Amino acid sequence: MMKKTFALGIAAGLISLSACNTSPTEQAADNIESNTEAVADNLEEAADNATTDAGEDALENQADAVRATGQNQAEDMRTNDPDTNLSNGL
Numbered sequence: 001m002m003k004k005t006f007a008l009g010i011a012a013g014l015i016s017l018s019a020c021n022t023s024p025t026e027q028a029a030d031n032i033e034s035n036t037e038a039v040a041d042n043l044e045e046a047a048d049n050a051t052t053d054a055g056e057d058a059l060e061n062q063a064d065a066v067r068a069t070g071q072n073q074a075e076d077m078r079t080n081d082p083d084t085n086l087s088n089g090l
Contacts, residue, residue, distance in 0.1 A: 029077040036070025039063075 022030070040063040047059035 025077055025080070029074040032074045032077060033070055036066050036073075040066040040070075 043059050043063035043066065047056045047063065050056035050059055
């Protein structure tokens with residue numbers, strides 16, 4: 001758990017540094033990806049600790065779905081898809 005917290009802290013620091021030269025839209029897309037990646041990582045960690053194969057599979061499927069959703073939302077943000085951006089408040 002300590003390693004994961006440290007890694008997330010490092011990732012957040014790098015994201016904030018890289019955000020200096022990007023547009024607000026790109027920053028928002030990067031934040032979507034980072035947040036969904038963290039959620040997916042936590043789901044995979046829970047899957048590793050699942051007591052049944054079915055529970056492990058369900059959590060891994062959720063992690064995959066969270067990643068896919070985050071990637072799709074970030075891509076929509078980057079391409080300025082008006083439908084998605086309106087729902088995100090931009």
